[in-house]
Amino acid sequence: MTHQDLDGRPGVAAAVVVHEGRVLLVRRRVGEGRLSWQFPAGEVEPGETGEAAAVRETREETGLEVVPVEQLGERVHPDTGRLMSYTACEVLSGTARVGDAEELAELAWVALGEIPRYVPYGLFEPVRQYLDAALRT
Template sequence: MTQQNADERPGVAAAIVVHEGRVLMVRRRVSEGRLSWQFPAGEVESGEGREDAAVRETHEETGLIVKAVKVLGERVHPATGRLMSYTACQVIGGNAHVADTDELAELAWVAHAEIPQYVPYGLFEPVQQHLDAALDR
């Protein structure tokens, strides 16, 4: 077994992609509870590392080619109950667009001051600390 029991759903890997002073956020077609805007993310596949899953999901959802820089942390998400892993990623190619139209409604490059408008309930503290340091204010 990996990080979870067999009866639990796989963990979810999120990519924190900062580029030109903004962070990439996506809006899902179907909200998960009050989660509407979030980071590119998806389930970690069997045998896949969490960093690899974050990179793969970012490409599948947005068309961006990114590389994992470092894992920022993980937690059980308070709204979904899912094990979440957050990985800081760097853009190495491509142009961001809604590549997975079944899952995403839109995407946005969000400035530091705009984050509370997209995520009014706040971010996981290690992610917030990373964005505080990485984004133009």
């Protein structure tokens, strides 16, 4: 991943954090189009990998220490036009909380069957496939 959009904006890295049969979603204070609930995410800094950015953003936004386990894919997001990378992560330590109250309004641990209530427009297919397998009970 080049970690930049075609117009030079930094790419965005998202962490797909699964823990105890649920996935972590955060609700931004300011939505991006129809995006309200989403994965912990943020811009990739110069010299940083998408995986490292996903880990850093998760720590900054939620207080969780996570480790990347699988790169799920990348795309230009259809709503924001931003270059996105998605990394599956597992929790090493911590308790999820709103760590950046300026950016986040709340967070939720969501079961597989609840995801459409939070993300009614669907998920990026590789992420959906990963969550189907990781959250299936």
